Amino acid sequence: MFERLSYLNSGTEGPLSTRAADAARERIELELTDGRCGRVYFESLMELAASARAAYAGVLGCSADDVALTGSTTDGVNTVLSGLDLRPGDEIVTSDEEHPGLLAPLGRARIRNGIKVLVVPFDELANAVTPSTRLVACSHVSWVGGKVVDHEALKATGVSFLLDGAQGIGAVPVDVHELGCDFYAGSGQKWLSGPEGSGALYVNPERLDELLPPWPGYGSVAPGKTLDFEPAEGVKRLDHGFPSGLRNAWAVASMAVLAEAGWDWVHERAATLAAWLAEHLRERGITVAERGRSTLVSWSAVDPDADVGRLSKLGIVVRSIPSHSLVRASVGAWNSEEELERLVGRAAF
Numbered sequence: 001m002f003e004r005l006s007y008l009n010s011g012t013e014g015p016l017s018t019r020a021a022d023a024a025r026e027r028i029e030l031e032l033t034d035g036r037c038g039r040v041y042f043e044s045l046m047e048l049a050a051s052a053r054a055a056y057a058g059v060l061g062c063s064a065d066d067v068a069l070t071g072s073t074t075d076g077v078n079t080v081l082s083g084l085d086l087r088p089g090d091e092i093v094t095s096d097e098e099h100p101g102l103l104a105p106l107g108r109a110r111i112r113n114g115i116k117v118l119v120v121p122f123d124e125l126a127n128a129v130t131p132s133t134r135l136v137a138c139s140h141v142s143w144v145g146g147k148v149v150d151h152e153a154l155k156a157t158g159v160s161f162l163l164d165g166a167q168g169i170g171a172v173p174v175d176v177h178e179l180g181c182d183f184y185a186g187s188g189q190k191w192l193s194g195p196e197g198s199g200a201l202y203v204n205p206e207r208l209d210e211l212l213p214p215w216p217g218y219g220s221v222a223p224g225k226t227l228d229f230e231p232a233e234g235v236k237r238l239d240h241g242f243p244s245g246l247r248n249a250w251a252v253a254s255m256a257v258l259a260e261a262g263w264d265w266v267h268e269r270a271a272t273l274a275a276w277l278a279e280h281l282r283e284r285g286i287t288v289a290e291r292g293r294s295t296l297v298s299w300s301a302v303d304p305d306a307d308v309g310r311l312s313k314l315g316i317v318v319r320s321i322p323s324h325s326l327v328r329a330s331v332g333a334w335n336s337e338e339e340l341e342r343l344v345g346r347a348a349f
Helices: 018-034 039-060 073-083 100-113 151-157 245-261 263-283 304-313 337-346
Strands: 067-070 091-095 116-120 133-139 161-164 183-187 199-203 296-300 319-321 326-330
Touching: 018 039, 018 245, 039 067, 039 183, 039 199, 039 245, 067 073, 073 100, 073 133, 073 161, 073 183, 073 199, 091 100, 100 116, 100 133, 133 151, 245 263, 263 296, 263 337, 304 319, 304 326
Parallel strands: 091 116, 091 133, 133 161, 161 183
Antiparallel strands: 067 199, 183 199, 296 326, 319 326
């Protein structure tokens, strides 16, 4: 792909590595030839799930015992918001730069649980906390322009907070303990280059028992306690569905490639390249959206969709954010300086 395209849209879908593609093919071949039944097959699924859990934990900076396997960032958000005992009078604070994947679950909670959702500017989240605030739910990195949340200010409020890590995990350094969040939901298909329908949710173990498993199933309850609905031990009670061999084989292989390159290098190179792009776009008189030390660079456009189409014809893949009149580039460690120079020269007529 990189031979044909300047791919700058990993904030939507990350590039697929050869090793991950091979792992997916091998898993399909194994299931085709050996079948999908029996003890050996079942044990292989459990081993892959354990490997995926450990790999996500390595990126999140936590114990594998505190990571649930999900299908997306939004799955993790829904797990938290549906699992908490939210009641009328509770307030959740969120920002004006949130993705629909977070806003939709908040909307459901507002209607179903009768809570209040307070929307404030991204930079004012901590200041908006009141005695009625049950939770702050916001992005770690804003999908709009790449701002990074002030986690120290959020910690200082003493209120529990949930971070949407769709543009965080894999893109920027994440240490959930340093961040101070009780919940961190992330996707696998973006900056981790995993398959669609993959992701992870970190839950502070001190808060685990506050979450009623909203997706009850085979793995959610203790053995022999199905109708009693006694939760299974640990965060695995929040896993989404039966573990997929294909999904986890791909996810593990993808994260292994990035880990071997070195997460410090991956994060630093991507952020440095993104900062270079933002600076050079500004030098050309282009209005760049406010951003932090992240991998996203967005700039103003009269017709974002038209600009995305024009750049696509030149082999440069970016995306539009029409609601904010922006074009967004997602810069990964796999991108080159030459690609960014080309984008700077073509970003405006």
